[in-house]
Amino acid sequence: xxxxxxxxxxxxxxxxxxxxxxxxxxxxxxxxxxxxxxxxxxxxxxxxxxxxxxxxxxxxxxxxxxxxxxxxxxxxxxxxxxxxxxxxxxxxxxxxxxxxxxxxxxxxxxxxxxxxxxxxxxxxxxxxxxxxxxxxxxxxxxxxxxxxxxxxxxxxxxxxxxxxxxxxxxxxxxxxxxxxxxxxxxxxxxxxxxxxxxxxxxxxxxxxxxxxxxxxxxxxxxxxxxxxxxxxxxxxxxxxxxxxxxxxxxxxxxxxxxxxxxxxxxxxxxxxxxxxxxxxxxxxxxxxxxxxxxxxxxxxxxxxxxxxxxxxxxxxxxxx
Amino acid sequence: xxxxxxxxxxxxxxxxxxxxxxxxxxxxxxxxxxxxxxxxxxxxxxxxxxxxxxxxxxxxxxxxxxxxxxxxxxxxxxxxxxxxxxxxxxxxxxxxxxxxxxxxxxxxxxxxxxxxxxxxxxxxxxxxxxxxxxxxxxxxxxxxxxxxxxxxxxxxxxxxxxxxxxxxxxxxxxxxxxxxxxxxxxxxxxxxxxxxxxxxxxxxxxxxxxxxxxxxxxxxxxxxxxxxxxxxxxxxxxxxxxxxxxxxxxxxxxxxxxxxxxxxxxxxxxxxxxxxxxxxxxxxxxxxxxxxxxxxxxxxxxxxxxxxxxxxxxxxxxxxxxxxxxxxxxxxxxxxxxxxxxxxxxxxxxxxxxxxxxxxxxxxxxxxxxxxxxxxxxxxxxxxxxxxxxxxxxxxxxxxxxxxxxxxxxxxxxxxxxxxxxxxxxxxxxxxxxxxxxxxxxxxxxxxxxxxxxxxxxxxxxxxxxxxxxxxxxxxxxxxxxxxxxxxxxxxxxxxxxxxxxxxxxxxxxxxxxxxxxxxxxxxxxxxxxxxxxxxxxxxxxxxxxxxxxxxxxxxxxxxxxxxxxxxxxxxxxxxxxxxxxxxxx
Numbered sequence: 001x002x003x004x005x006x007x008x009x010x011x012x013x014x015x016x017x018x019x020x021x022x023x024x025x026x027x028x029x030x031x032x033x034x035x036x037x038x039x040x041x042x043x044x045x046x047x048x049x050x051x052x053x054x055x056x057x058x059x060x061x062x063x064x065x066x067x068x069x070x071x072x073x074x075x076x077x078x079x080x081x082x083x084x085x086x087x088x089x090x091x092x093x094x095x096x097x098x099x100x101x102x103x104x105x106x107x108x109x110x111x112x113x114x115x116x117x118x119x120x121x122x123x124x125x126x127x128x129x130x131x132x133x134x135x136x137x138x139x140x141x142x143x144x145x146x147x148x149x150x151x152x153x154x155x156x157x158x159x160x161x162x163x164x165x166x167x168x169x170x171x172x173x174x175x176x177x178x179x180x181x182x183x184x185x186x187x188x189x190x191x192x193x194x195x196x197x198x199x200x201x202x203x204x205x206x207x208x209x210x211x212x213x214x215x216x217x218x219x220x221x222x223x224x225x226x227x228x229x230x231x232x233x234x235x236x237x238x239x240x241x242x243x244x245x246x247x248x249x250x251x252x253x254x255x256x257x258x259x260x261x262x263x264x265x266x267x268x269x270x271x272x273x274x275x276x277x278x279x280x281x282x283x284x285x286x287x288x289x290x291x292x293x294x295x296x297x298x299x300x301x302x303x304x305x306x307x308x309x310x311x312x313x314x315x316x317x318x319x320x
Numbered sequence: 321x322x323x324x325x326x327x328x329x330x331x332x333x334x335x336x337x338x339x340x341x342x343x344x345x346x347x348x349x350x351x352x353x354x355x356x357x358x359x360x361x362x363x364x365x366x367x368x369x370x371x372x373x374x375x376x377x378x379x380x381x382x383x384x385x386x387x388x389x390x391x392x393x394x395x396x397x398x399x400x401x402x403x404x405x406x407x408x409x410x411x412x413x414x415x416x417x418x419x420x421x422x423x424x425x426x427x428x429x430x431x432x433x434x435x436x437x438x439x440x441x442x443x444x445x446x447x448x449x450x451x452x453x454x455x456x457x458x459x460x461x462x463x464x465x466x467x468x469x470x471x472x473x474x475x476x477x478x479x480x481x482x483x484x485x486x487x488x489x490x491x492x493x494x495x496x497x498x499x500x501x502x503x504x505x506x507x508x509x510x511x512x513x514x515x516x517x518x519x520x521x522x523x524x525x526x527x528x529x530x531x532x533x534x535x536x537x538x539x540x541x542x543x544x545x546x547x548x549x550x551x552x553x554x555x556x557x558x559x560x561x562x563x564x565x566x567x568x569x570x571x572x573x574x575x576x577x578x579x580x581x582x583x584x585x586x587x588x589x590x591x592x593x594x595x596x597x598x599x600x601x602x603x604x605x606x607x608x609x610x611x612x613x614x615x616x617x618x619x620x621x622x623x624x625x626x627x628x629x630x631x632x633x634x635x636x637x638x639x640x641x642x643x644x645x646x647x648x649x650x651x652x653x654x655x656x657x658x659x660x661x662x663x664x665x666x667x668x669x670x671x672x673x674x675x676x677x678x679x680x681x682x683x684x685x686x687x688x689x690x691x692x693x694x695x696x697x698x699x700x701x702x703x704x705x706x707x708x709x710x711x712x713x714x715x716x717x718x719x720x721x722x723x724x725x726x727x728x729x730x731x732x733x734x735x736x737x738x739x740x741x742x743x744x745x746x747x748x749x750x751x752x753x754x755x756x757x758x759x760x761x762x763x764x765x766x767x768x769x770x771x772x773x774x775x776x777x778x779x780x781x782x783x784x785x786x787x788x789x790x791x792x793x794x795x796x797x798x799x800x801x802x803x804x805x806x807x808x809x810x811x812x813x814x815x816x817x818x819x820x821x822x823x824x825x826x827x828x829x830x831x832x833x834x835x836x837x838x839x840x841x842x843x844x845x846x847x848x849x850x851x852x853x854x855x856x857x858x859x860x861x862x863x864x865x866x867x868x869x870x871x872x873x874x875x876x877x878x879x880x881x882x883x884x885x886x887x888x889x890x891x892x893x894x895x896x897x898x899x900x901x902x903x904x905x906x
Contacts, residue, residue, distance in 0.1 A: 018441030029457040131607055143338065146589065150582035152533055154540045154553070155574035158560055166564045209607075212739040219693050219734075220754050220803060221727030228607055230753075235744045253448025257537050261560075272541055275456040287453040291445045298444075310787040311743055 005303055012299045019291040020081065023284055024074050030280060086285035091277050096285040100267055106176055107266030110189065110259070111251045113182050117190025118197060118247065125194075126201025126240075127233070133206055141198065148195035153254050157188040157261035174263035185262040193250040200240045208236040238309050241301060248297045252290055332590050339586060346583030349576060353399035362393035365548045373566045383568045385559065387548075395572050398550030402539070403580070405462060406532040409469040413531075414524045416470065417477025418516070422508055424478070425485025435482070439475040447472045451534060455543040465544050469534055473527070480523065481516065488512050522591060529584035536577050552577050623724055630710040630729065637711040638668040639811040639843040640692050640730075644705040647687055647867075651699030661687050661700060663867040671810060674837060674844040676858025676875065678851060678890070684867045685847045689815040692845060693732055694722030710810070728758040731804035733833075735816040737797035741788035747799050748784030754806045773802040776839070777832060794825035798832065805836055811843040818853060830857060851894050855879055863887050 036057055068076075080087070086096040125141040132138045164184060165173035172178045208214065209232050217231040256268035263269065267286060274282035333339050352359050362380075368388035376383040382391035424435035442450070451468040458464035488494060494511050536553030538544055545551045547558070552573040559569030647662040662684045669675045679685045690696045691707060694717060707714045709725065726732075734740055742750060748770060755766050771781055777798040788796055797817065804812055814833060818826040834857055837844050848854050854861055854875075861878050863871040863886065871884040882888045 015440055015444045018437065019444050022441060022445070026453055026457055029454060031459055142589075146585050147578075147582060150529060150533075150578055150585050152536055152540075152553075152556075152574065152577050152581075154537060155556060155570075155577065158556065158563065158570050158574070162563055162567055162570070212734070212736060213742045215695070216732070216734065216740040216800070217742065219695060219726055219732035221723050221725065221731075221758060222753065223723060223757065224607055226753065226757065230745070231742055235742065238744070249446040249448075253446040253452075256449065256452055257541065260541060271452070275452070276542070280457065283453055283456055287445070287449060290449045294446050295444050309744065311789050 001306065004306060008299060008302055012295050016292060016295055019295070020078055020288065021074070023288045023291070024077055026287065027280060027284055081288070086288070087281040089274075089282050090279045091274075091282075096282055099270065099282075100285060100289055103265060103267045103270050106264060107255050107259070107268060110182065110185055110264055110266055111255060113186035114189035114193070114251055114254075115247075117186050118194045121190065121194040122197035122201060126198045126205060127228070129198070129202035130205035130209065131228075133202075138202075141202075145195035145198045148191050148198075151192070153188055153192045154257050154261050156191060157184065157258055160184045160188060161261070176265055181262070181264075185258050185264050188261070189251060189254050189258050192254055193247045196243055196246055196250075197240060200243050201236065204239045205232060205236040208232045211235075238305065241305050241308065244301045245298050248294060248301075252294055339590065342579075342583050342586055346579050349399070349579055350403070353396050353403060356393075356396035356400060359396055360390065360393045362390035364389060364393040364397040364550050367548075373562060375566070376568055382572045383566065385566070385569050386562050389548075391555075391568060391572050394550035394555060395552070395576055398552050398555055398573065399576060401462070401545055401549070402532065402535055402552045402577075405466055405469075405535050405544075406528060409466050409473065409531050409535070410524050410528050412466065412470045413473040413477055413527075414520060417474040418481050418513070418520055420474070421478040421481025422485050422512060422516075425482040426489055426504070426508055426512065428486075432482070435478065439479050442472070442475040443479075445472070448534065448537065451538060452541065452543065455538050460543040460546070462545055465535060465538055468538065468543075469531060472534075473531065477520075477523065481520070484516055484519065485512055488515055522588075525584070525591070526588040529581040529588070532577065532581050532584070619720070623721060626712055626721075627724070630712060633711050634810050635671055638670050638708070639710055640845065641668040641708040641711075642666055642688075642691070642705065643708065645691070645707060646703030646705055647684070647691070647696065647700055648703045649699045650701040654699050657699075660703070660867050662691075664705065665864070665867070665869055666705075667862050667869065667872065669811065669843045669845055671843050672837075672841045673859045674846055674857055676854035676861040677845060677847045677864060678849065678854050678861055679864035680849055680890075682866075683864045685849075685864060686815055688864075689732065689734075689813045689845070689847055692811070692813050693726055693730060694719075695726075724758075727754045727803075727809070728807045729809055730811040730813065731807070731809045733797070733800050733804050733812065733814045733817045736820050737793050737800055738820070740800050741796055743788055745787075746784065747786050747788065747791070751799070751803050751806055754803050758807050769806065773806050776805065776836060777802045794821055794829060797821060797825075797829055801829075801832065801836065805840055805842070808840055809842070811845065812837075813845045813847070815847045816849070817846075819848070819850070826853075833857065851879075851890060863890070 084097055086100070088094065089096055089099060092099065125145065129138045129141040161173045161184065164171045171183055172181045173184075175181050214227065214231055217227055222231065255266060256271055258264070259266045259268035260272050267289070271283065271286040273279075274286065333343075366389065368384075371380075371384050371388045373386055374380055374384040374388075376391075380390050380392065382395060384390055385394070420435055424432045451472045454471055455464045455468035458467065488511070494507060497507050497511055535544070536551075536556075539551045539553035540557045542554070542557065544554055547554065555573040556570055556577075559566070559573070563570050642665050644664045644666055645662055646660065646664055649656045649659045649661065651657055665684075665688075667675065677685055677688060687696065687700065690700075692709075694714065696702075710729070714722075741747070751770055751773065752766060755761060755769060761769070770784065774781060774783065779795060779798050779802065783791065783795070783799065788799075791799065797820075801817075812833075817833065818829050821829060830853065833844070833846075836842065844857070846854060846857050858875045860873065861871075861875050862869055863878075863884065865886050871878060871882065871887045878887065879891065882891060
C-alpha cells in the first residue's frame with residue numbers, strides 16, 4: 001500500500017507540473033500583447049488611452065518579465081508558485097494566494113454541504129432503483145435522475161430563488177450571512193451531481209445482488225438489513241467511488257456558476273468577478289488552485305479505493 | 321449495427337408515452353428554432369419601450385422582456401446560436417479527439433506517451449473551470465466559446481478512441497493488412513476509423529447534451545455572444561433581475577435548455593440500453609419490504625413455538641420430507657413457461673443419514689436444494705405436494721420463517737467456492753455473522769467456536785483475518801463448510817460440493833464432509849452428477865431424471881442391481897465402474 005501510495009503521489013505531482021504548464025500557457029491566450037492588455041485594465045474608465053506610451057508598455061513588459069524567452073519566464077513563474085506566491089491581483093493589489101485562502105472556506109462549506117445533499121439523494125434512490133428494478137419506483141427514480149442530469153444548475157438555482165425566496169419568503173435568496181443561506185446553493189449543486197451517482201449505484205447494486213455470494217449469504221439465514229447493507233451495498237459502493245472524480249469536478253466547476261447565482265462569497269464568485277474586471281493573474285491563480293484541489297481529491301479517492309477493495313490491495317503489491 | 325440499434329430503439333419507444341412526448345416536444349422546439357425567421361416576424365434585438373414586460377398573451381406568446389423585445393423571437397433566434405455552437409463544438413471535438421486518439425493508439429511509443437500525458441494533464445482540471453478560464457482569457461464571444469468547449473472536451477474522446485484503437489490494432493484483420501504491406505494511413509482509415517464510426521457517433525450524440533449545458537453555463541456567466549444578440553444562457557441571466565415581476569423571462573430559456581438536453585439524454589439512455597441489452601436479474605421481492613415493517617408479534621410467537629416443537633422432534637422425524645412435490649416454470653415471458661422441473665417427487669431424509677441425489681444437469685437437482693432452503697424463486701412455482709421440515713408443513717411459511725431456519729437448522733454448501741464468499745469481508749467475519757445472527761452467545765464463546773470450526777475443517781487460525789481472494793479454491797470450500805456447520809445444523813445441503821475442485825482436493829473435501837457428518841450427526845442431502853462420489857458417501861440414493869424419481873433405495877442395492885434402465889445407462893457411462901461396484905464395501 002505504501003509503495004502504491006508513493007507511486008500514485010509521484011504521478012499526481014507529475015500531473016500537477018503539467019497543469020502549471022497549461023496554466024502558464026493560458027495567459028498567452030489573451031488576444032494581443034499581455035502588457036498592453038494589463039495596462040488597459042489599469043487606466044480608469046473614460047481616461048484617454050492614448051496616454052499610454054510605448055515606454056509605459058516596455059516598462060511593464062520588463063516588470064512582468066515578458067521580455068525574456070518563454071522557458072525563462074515559465075521557470076521564474078514556477079519558482080514563485082512553488083514558494084506560495086500566486087501573484088498580485090490587478091484590482092485589489094493584494095496577494096492572490098491570500099485572497100483565495102480567505103474565500104476558500106465558503107466554497108468548501110458549500111461543496112461539503114452539496115456532497116451531503118448528493119449522498120442523501122443518490123444512495124436511497126440508487127438502492128430503490130435496484131431493488132425495484134423494472135417497476136414504477138425504478139422508472140420514477142430513473143426519470144428524476146435524467147431530469148437532474150439535464151437541468152442546468154443555474155436554471156434550478158434561479159427557480160429555487162423564485163419559489164422559496166421571492167414567492168414563499170422562506171429562505172434568504174442570496175449570501176452567506178444567514179445560516180439558512182446555504183440550503184438552496186447546496187441543494188442546487190448537490191442535485192446536479194446526484195443523478196450520475198444514483199445511476200451508477202443502481203447498476204452496481206443490481207450487479208452485486210445477482211452475485212452467488214448474495215445467495216450464499218441468504219442461505220446462511222442473514223436477515224434483510226444484513227443482506228442489503230453489509231453483503232450487497234458494501235461491494236456495490238466500491239465501483240461507484242470511481243465516479244467521485246466526476247462528482248468532484250462537477251462540484252468544483254459548478255461552484256463558479258452556483259456561487260454567482262446565489263452571490264455566495266466563495267472562490268468561484270471571486271473568479272467571475274475577476275473575469276468582469278479582466279484581472280488576468282486572478283483567473284490564472286484560481287485555475288491553478290482548482291486544478292491542484294482536483295488532483296489532490298482524485299489522489300485521495302484513489303487511495304481510498306485501494307483501501308476499501310481488499311482484492312486490489314494484494315494485487316498491487318510490488319513484485320520481485 | 322446501426323440498423324439493429326435503430327430497431328431496438330424504436331421497439332423501446334413504442335408504448336413509451338413519456339419518451340414519445342419528450343422527443344416530439346424537443347423536435348418541435350428544434351424545428352421552430354431552425355425555422356425561426358419564418359415562425360416569427362418579430363425582431364429579436366430591436367428595443368421597443370412601449371411594450372415592456374408584457375405577460376404571455378395572444379400577441380406575444382411568451383411575453384416581452386424589459387427592453388420590450390418579444391421573448392419567443394429571442395428564444396428561437398437565441399436557440400440557433402446555442403445549438404449551433406454545441407453542434408460545431410461536438411464536431412470539432414470528435415474530429416480532434418478521433419484523430420489524436422487514432423494516431424496515439426496506432427503508433428504507440430513516444431507519440432502515445434506524450435498524448436496520454438497531455439490528456440492526463442487536461443483531465444486534471446475540472447472541465448467547467450478550464451472552459452471558463454479559456455473563454456475568459458480569450459475575451460468571450462462565439463469563437464472563444466467554441467474553442468474553450470473543444471479544449472476541455474476532446475481529451476475524453478481521444479482517450480476512448482485510443483483504447484478502441486489499441487484493441488483493434490491487434491485483431492487478425494489489421495495484423496493481416498500490415499503483413500501485406502498496406503500503408504499505415506490506409507489501415508488507419510479503412511480498417512480502424514470505419515470500424516469506430518458507429519461508436520463515435522453514438523458517443524458524440526450522448527455528449528451533445530452536456531455540451532449544450534456547458535455552452536449555456538458559459539454564456540450565463542457572460543462569456544458567450546455579446547448582447548444584445550440573444551442566447552439561451554445569457555437570456556436567463558438577463559431575466560434574473562426582473563424575475564419577480566416577469567418569471568417568463570427565466571422560464572422560457574430555462575425550459576428550452578431543459579427540454580432539448582433532456583430529450584438528448586433520454587435518447588442516449590435508450591440507445592445505451594439498446595446497445596447493451598436489458599440486464600435480466602432474479603426478482604428481489606424479499607428484500608423490498610424491510611423486516612421491521614413486517615414485525616408481527618403473533619407470527620414471532622408462532623415461530624418460537626414452532627422452533628420448540630422442531631427441537632423436540634429433531635431426533636425422530638424426517639428432517640426434510642417431500643410428498644409428491646411438483647415444481648414448474650410460470651413466467652409468460654420465459655421461453656420455458658410451463659416446463660415441469662420436478663414431477664411428483666417424494667423423498668425423505670432422516671436424522672444422521674446421507675441421501676445421495678443423482679441426476680444429469682437439468683434434472684431438477686438444484687431446484688431440490690433451493691426447495692430445502694426455502695429459496696425457490698419465481699419463475700419457479702409450486703405445482704402441488706407438500707414440503708415438510710422436521711414434521712412442520714412449510715406451505716404457509718414466508719421469507720422470514722425460512723430465514724430463522726437457514727444457517728441454523730439447515731445450511732448449504734454449493735458448487736462454486738470461488739464466488740460463494742463475499743469478496744470484501746474477512747473470512748472470520750463471514751463465519752462469525754452466522755453465529756451472531758442466529759444465537760445470542762457471548763463474544764468469547766463465539767470466538768472459541770470460530771476457532772473450533774476452523775480446526776474442524778483443517779484451516780489455520782490465520783485465515784480469520786484473511787480475505788477470500790487470498791485462499792485457494794479448496795480452502796474457500798472449507799470456509800463455506802465451516803460457515804455451514806458453525807451453528808450445528810441438523811441438515812446440510814451439499815449441492816455439487818466438489819465439482820469445481822481438482823481431483824485431490826475433491827477427495828479431501830469429501831472426507832471432510834463425511835467426518836463432519838459423523839461428528840455432528842448431520843443429515844446430509846448430497847447432490848451430484850458423479851456416481852462414484854455419491855456411491856462413496858451416500859447411505860441411500862435417489863436417481864432423478866427430468867424431474868421424476870426413476871429409482872430410489874439403499875446405495876449398495878441400487879448400484880449392485882439397478883432396476884431402472886436409466887440408472888444402468890448412467891452406470892455404464894462411468895469409466896472403470898467395475899471397481900466402484902466391488903470396492904468400498906459393495
